[in-house]
Amino acid sequence: MSIDDLRNEIDIIDEKIVDLLNERAKFVLKIGEIKQQNRSQVYVPNREQEVYLRITSKNKGPLSNECLKAIYRELMAGSLVLEKAIRVSYLGPEGTFSYFAAKQKFGSSVEYIPARGIECVFSDVAGNRCDYGIVPVENTIEGGIRETLNMFVKHDVKVCSEIILPIHHYLMANCKKEEIRKVFSKPQILTQCKNWLAVNIPCIELIEVSSSAEAARIVAGAQKSEEGRCFAVIGNSEISHKYGLKILFENIEDDPSNTTRFFVLGKEYSGPSGKDKTAIMCYVKNRSGALVEILGPFKSYSINLTNIESLPTRKKAWEYCFYLDFDGHVSDQNVQKALEEISKKCFDVKILGSFPKGD
Numbered sequence: 001m002s003i004d005d006l007r008n009e010i011d012i013i014d015e016k017i018v019d020l021l022n023e024r025a026k027f028v029l030k031i032g033e034i035k036q037q038n039r040s041q042v043y044v045p046n047r048e049q050e051v052y053l054r055i056t057s058k059n060k061g062p063l064s065n066e067c068l069k070a071i072y073r074e075l076m077a078g079s080l081v082l083e084k085a086i087r088v089s090y091l092g093p094e095g096t097f098s099y100f101a102a103k104q105k106f107g108s109s110v111e112y113i114p115a116r117g118i119e120c121v122f123s124d125v126a127g128n129r130c131d132y133g134i135v136p137v138e139n140t141i142e143g144g145i146r147e148t149l150n151m152f153v154k155h156d157v158k159v160c161s162e163i164i165l166p167i168h169h170y171l172m173a174n175c176k177k178e179e180i181r182k183v184f185s186k187p188q189i190l191t192q193c194k195n196w197l198a199v200n201i202p203c204i205e206l207i208e209v210s211s212s213a214e215a216a217r218i219v220a221g222a223q224k225s226e227e228g229r230c231f232a233v234i235g236n237s238e239i240s241h242k243y244g245l246k247i248l249f250e251n252i253e254d255d256p257s258n259t260t261r262f263f264v265l266g267k268e269y270s271g272p273s274g275k276d277k278t279a280i281m282c283y284v285k286n287r288s289g290a291l292v293e294i295l296g297p298f299k300s301y302s303i304n305l306t307n308i309e310s311l312p313t314r315k316k317a318w319e320y321c322f323y324l325d326f327d328g329h330v331s332d333q334n335v336q337k338a339l340e341e342i343s344k345k346c347f348d349v350k351i352l353g354s355f356p357k358g359d
């Protein structure tokens with residue numbers, strides 16, 4: 001067969017795919033109508049998980065599971081928008097890792113609203129200005145993002161999904177490495193590249209700004225001046241296209257396994273997917289052994305604890321609460337029993353969410 005013949009075959013299949021996609025979309029529209037009548041959430045993370053598991057288990061190749069999942073991610077994001085106009089708030093501006101985490105989850109069909117800070121993302125969701133919000137919650141190098149965890153004490157929102165994003169940093173500039181005079185980025189990013197900077201461009205002034213996208217904006221804006229031409233930025237590679245900067249070095253993060261977890265904030269818990277996590281906030285009584293008492297039930301009911309952080313309650317000086325997340329869903333029997341026991345040892349236990357485990 002010639003290339004033209006093969007392309008003809010592809011054209012015929014493409015027509016069938018388009019028809020099938022639209023046939024699928026008609027069922028989505030019907031689901032959307034039912035959800036509107038029931039006033040239920042359009043985004044259903046556990047159903048999406050089920051779809052991913054189904055399509056990958058049916059996959060006979062040659063397409064990889066990752067490729068199929070990416071196609072379906074965009075397809076289901078398109079479905080969401082058919083059901084309802086979706087607004088997603090993220091820690092802006094455009095080009096931050098929160099932005100890419102948001103796109104990884106919601107694709108390119110929804111409306112993205114950049115927020116000025118983590119608290120703004122929470123208030124966008126709590127105040128119904130946005131349907132969902134994306135915030136960073138934990139990084140493999142720096143641990144829990146306290147600004148995010150603290151907000152759960154203040155705002156009434158739920159965690160409905162999580163996103164795991166590998167983090168790679170790039171050094172971008174429009175001059176040679178030897179000419180760099182200043183490096184702009186977000187404090188956390190500069191920390192994550194500390195050793196690389198010390199070895200490769202020592203004694204260069206490091207300037208902290210609010211985000212890597214803001215750093216790129218400053219550096220791009222300064223290109224006309226003699227001094228500004230020698231400015232560099234560290235951030236993700238997408239920034240380089242947007243701001244016309246060249247990538248000088250790739251993957252300069254000190255730890256190549258650098259990964260950040262993001263939460264999708266919403267108004268409802270997600271249903272069980274079979275592979276879930278639960279996040280809670282425990283307000284403990286201030287007495288000796290209080291922490292041991294809340295940890296005991298995890299051992300008794302064989303629940304794998306995945307994170308624990310202590311946070312000030314902000315109600316009384318030196319009074320703390322604990323953020324915990326663990327494997328399992330609130331509807332699991334062992335989780336329910338453990339939560340029952342933990343509740344007896346606390347003033348209050350707030351369930352922040354149960355959601356499909358990110359991969």
Ligand SMILES: O=C(O)C(=O)C[C@]1(C(=O)O)C=C[C@@H](O)C=C1
Pocket residue numbers: 028031032042043044045047048051075076079080083
């Ligand atoms: O099953 C649903 O509830 C749907 O709305 C359909 C669908 C899909 O396209 O498969 C779309 C969005 C939801 O987040 C989950 C699944």
